[in-house]
Amino acid sequence: MDEDLVCQNFLVLPSDANSHGTLFGGRLLASLDITSAIAGMRLARGPVVTASMDKVDFKIPVHIGDIVTIKAKVIRIGRTSMQIKAEAFGFKQSGEEIGLICSAFITMVAVDKNGKPREILKNNK
Numbered sequence: 821m822d823e824d825l826v827c828q829n830f831l832v833l834p835s836d837a838n839s840h841g842t843l844f845g846g847r848l849l850a851s852l853d854i855t856s857a858i859a860g861m862r863l864a865r866g867p868v869v870t871a872s873m874d875k876v877d878f879k880i881p882v883h884i885g886d887i888v889t890i891k892a893k894v895i896r897i898g899r900t901s902m903q904i905k906a907e908a909f910g911f912k913q914s915g916e917e918i919g920l921i922c923s924a925f926i927t928m929v930a931v932d933k934n935g936k937p938r939e940i941l942k943n944n945k
């Protein structure tokens with residue numbers, strides 16, 4: 821297993837849906853953000869904040885009762901920031917893959933206890 825890959829699964833509940841009965845984009849973005857933050861925290865060995873979300877693409881809708889798997893991985897390390905690629909895949913309860921439902925590039929910044937950017941030690945990776 822890829823140690824740098826952070827994964828999260830959730831079942832799409834009625835409270836996650838929009839008025840079309842499909843997964844609300846904001847709900848998905850929150851999960852992409854959290855999964856990416858965990859990838860960033862692990863690498864930076866401490867707190868991070870979200871600086872930006874770029875190139876967010878919603879590709880396929882998923883419905884109530886479907887299962888979403890999110891995968892996030894740090895793909896670039898700066899002085900205090902990291903770029904993370906986050907992807908969400910949809911699955912039917914039978915296990916059948918629906919496909920890539922959303923992808924984004926998220927920048928996380930390591931911060932100190934005052935919320936100021938903190939240098940990431942390069943030997944962390």
Ligand SMILES: CC(C)(COP(=O)(O)OP(=O)(O)OC[C@H]1O[C@@H](n2cnc3c(N)ncnc32)[C@H](O)[C@@H]1OP(=O)(O)O)[C@@H](O)C(=O)NCCC(=O)NCCS
Binds near residue numbers: 871900929936
């Ligand atoms: C992110 C934040 C800490 C950056 O602080 P700052 O004083 O502007 O920091 P700097 O200009 O020194 O930039 C620090 C790093 O962040 C990167 N960065 C800052 N803003 C960025 C943006 N919008 N997009 C991409 N990278 C950004 C810089 O390129 C720099 O990277 P590097 O050190 O790897 O070269 C600050 O803007 C902040 O606290 N924002 C609010 C975060 C937040 O509340 N997020 C939502 C909840 S988690």
